[in-house]
Amino acid sequence: MGHSMVAGPQNTLWMYGGLSLSQGILGDVYRYSVPERRWTQMLTSSVEEGSTPAPQYHHAAALVSNHDLMSAVTHNMMLVVGGVTQKGVASDTWSLNLNSLVWKEYKSSLLPPVAGHTLTVRRDSTVLLIGGYSPENGFNHHLLEFSPYTGNWTISPHTGTPPTGLYGHTAVYHEQTDAVYVFGGYRFHLDSVEPSGELYSLYYPNLTWSQLAPSQGNKPLSRFFHAAALLKDTMVIVGGRTGEEDYSNIVSLYQINCNTWIQPGSGVGDPVNRSVSLAMVGLDGTLFLSGGFNGVTLGRLLTLTLPSDPCVLLTSQDACNSSTGSCVWCRGSCASSDMAERLGCSSLQSPCSSTPRLPDECRRLKTCSECLAQHPKTFSIQPALQCKWCTNCPEGACMSSTVSCTSENDCKINQREVFLSSNCAETSCEASDCPKCTSSGKCMWTRQFRRTGETRRIVSVDPTYDWTCLSYGLLNVSPMQVESSPPLPCPEPCHLLPGCTQCLASHGADGGWQNCIWSMALQQCMSPSFVPLRCEAGQCGRLLSSGDSCSPQCSQLTQCSQCIARPQCGWCAARGGNGAGRCLQGGLDGVGVNENTCPQWNSTWSFLRCPE
Known part of the structure; x- marks a missing residue:
């Protein structure tokens, strides 16, 4: 679990690293030959003698091709970045030449320690690192790019509404829209950290982020540590940890061109094992899933085969017409709306549109970021309808740009119209830790204010709320003294x-x-x-956590059942005392501090279960 897998040349899969309950953190490389259906452990070496990547998990890997102009030979390399090691979270970058099996390290001062991030290749020219976390750096909020040609990392300026903090997410690149689609993850947003069901797009030509709400239907369940792969114009999501389940086997399909989600149910065959931290990769139209964890580590390789049009999985007319996706019953089978149009079927019922078409569709978007999002398709094709965000009321509203804010959302306050997502209120002072918050000079880090609406804040007499980043200007209107950084130093991590x-x-x-x-x-x-x-x-x-005691305080427990349930506590029973005794700190071998406190000649020691 927590390993990586990439598709290599000549119908091969390359797996690296991971965590094994029996062997600990792994640093092995395995190749799977699809035609031969055989795994082989690969023995690797390095450019510098004795210098190889440390065993790691929750790293990220990607296949890149490096064309040597001198020899006119293309080298396939597996790029490996970051991850959790025995010593902590790593900040190194390595490539493994899949022909010579030689590791090479790329030194960089720009790359922070990072784990739980993603690497996504765009047109073999650049590799994008998104998200990740480390204790030293917190949530990584930079968009980093690696060039296979120079071996250098750069921090790329981006705009729009990026995820502020994210790990355990997935990211896939779609050639047709020239965009990366990032789903799920363990997300920091405003003042909370929780599993996410949000979808973000990064349009590469101008590096603009958008938070995409589906054009119709509902969002999928929030989840993280899932797996994703691209199958033509469909992003396939499998497994992960959801808000309701520690381990999931749900398959969700995202129609990129229609901006809709499909839950195929039993249409994809027998369900796979529920699991998290699995790996999945596409090869010639087939998806390969490996590993994972669901209470035990799973040593498995499965295949998932899906049609290029995901609507085909909905086999009945009722299921097709009631789908949350853009699906239409056409000539005896279910087809996506854009396919149905090409076949001559009317698709008025579930039109394929990546953006709202009617004013009412603007009103269903509940946040400024979703209201003003730009689906990557719309950068080349101007949408028929544009939405705007009306703010300054206790709760803002999304509506068609052609109507008046006061006529549609009157709250007796002069409202402000927002047309660019980068001007949304939630993007102001949005930071996941104190150093990032205070770096702008306009924001403060505090536990004394709390958001209660888009523009509303409440203040407490004492610091009682979760840490959050807010405008420093709030100090000027606060009726009481506020503890914040600045002027105080940032709290100790x-x-x-x-x-x-x-x-x-x-x-x-x-x-x-x-x-x-x-x-x-x-x-x-x-x-x-x-x-x-x-x-x-x-x-x-x-x-x-707070409220617990660092020392077991065994002596305060007077009943054996309570004593045995407390870690590091055991029951010292007097011989012939019918179970009466004392609760003491110790272990399987007895009382570790002073054996005379429970002498064997007149007492018995019980650590796992009470004496009968």
């Missing part, structure tokens, strides 16, 4: 707190929280934002 007591006493530092987490197994303090990434499969042991 959780990962720098050396002991359990300091960790649990802290009010945290990351956006969306007001506490830190202590890992009993790792003996480390960490931000709650890092826990799903670092503590997968129980690696962190028992987690303590």
Whole structure:
């Protein structure tokens, strides 16, 4: 789980790294030959003797081709970036030549430590790194590009409404619209961190981000640590952790040209195992899924075959016409609306449109970012209808650009019209930690204000809310003294707190929280934002948060059942006392501190279950 898999030349799949419950963090390379149906472990070397990537998981990998002008030979390379290692989160970049099996490292001071991110190749000319997290850097908010030709990283300026903080998401590149589509993930937004069901697009020619609401139907379930791949004009999503389930096997299909989602149900055959942290890649129209975790690590390779038109999976007329996707029953089968038009069937019922066509379709968009989003298709084709966002009321509203804000959303306040998503209120002072928040000089990091609407803020007498970034100008209208950075220094990040007591006493530092987490197994303090990434499969042991005690305090427990249930506590029963005894700190081998406190000659020690 947490491994990577890329499609290589000559019908091969290349798998690297991951986490095994029996062997720990892995650094092996395996090649799978599709024609031979055989895995082979590949022995690799490096340009610099003894210098190879550290074993890692939740890294990212991509296949890139490097054309050597001198020899006119094209080299296929597997690029590997970042990940969680035994020593922490990595910030290195490596490539493996798939012919010579030689590793090469690319040094860069621009790349922060990062894990849970994605690498997406655009036209073999550039590789885009999106999202990721590390304790030292928090959520990565930069868009980074790697050039296979120069071996250098650059930070690319972008516009629109990018995700502020994201990891455990997926990203696919679509050639026809020249855009990257980013779905799901564990997302920081405004003042909370939670699983996301949002879809973002990055239109590459002008590097504009948009948050895309479906043109009709509903969004899919929020999820992270899922897998995604592109099949012609359809993005396929499989598995992941949802808000309701730790492990999912749901398949969701996104029609890029129509901006709609389809839930095919049983149309894709027998369901695969529910799992998270699996890998999936497309090869010649077939999707290959490997690994994953659902309480046990899954050593498996599965194939998923889907039609190029996902509507075909809806086999009945009722299912077709009631689908949330742009599907039409045409000549005895279900077809996507654009395909139905080419076949001469009317598609008025579910038109294929990436943007709103009617004024009422603007009104269903509930946030400024969704209202003013530009689907990548619309950059080359001007949409028939444009929406605008009306703000200054307690809650804003999306409506057609041809109507008046006051006539459609009157709140007795002069409203302001917003036409560009980069001017939306939610993009102002949107930062996931204190250093990023205060870097602009216009924003403050505080726990004393809380958002209660698009433009409304409430203030508390004392700092009681989760950390968030807000306009520094709020201090001028606050009726009371406010603790904020600036003028105070930024709070100490959780990962720098050396002991359990300091960790649990802290009010945290990351956006969306007001506490830190202590890992009993790792003996480390960490931000709650890092826990799903670092503590997968129980690696962190028992987690303590504010309200818990660093010391077991076994002696306060008077009943054996309570004592046994508390970690590090065991029951010292007096011989012949019918189970009566005392609760003491210890382990499987007995009381570790002072054996005389539970002497064997007149007592029995029970750590796993109470004496009968």
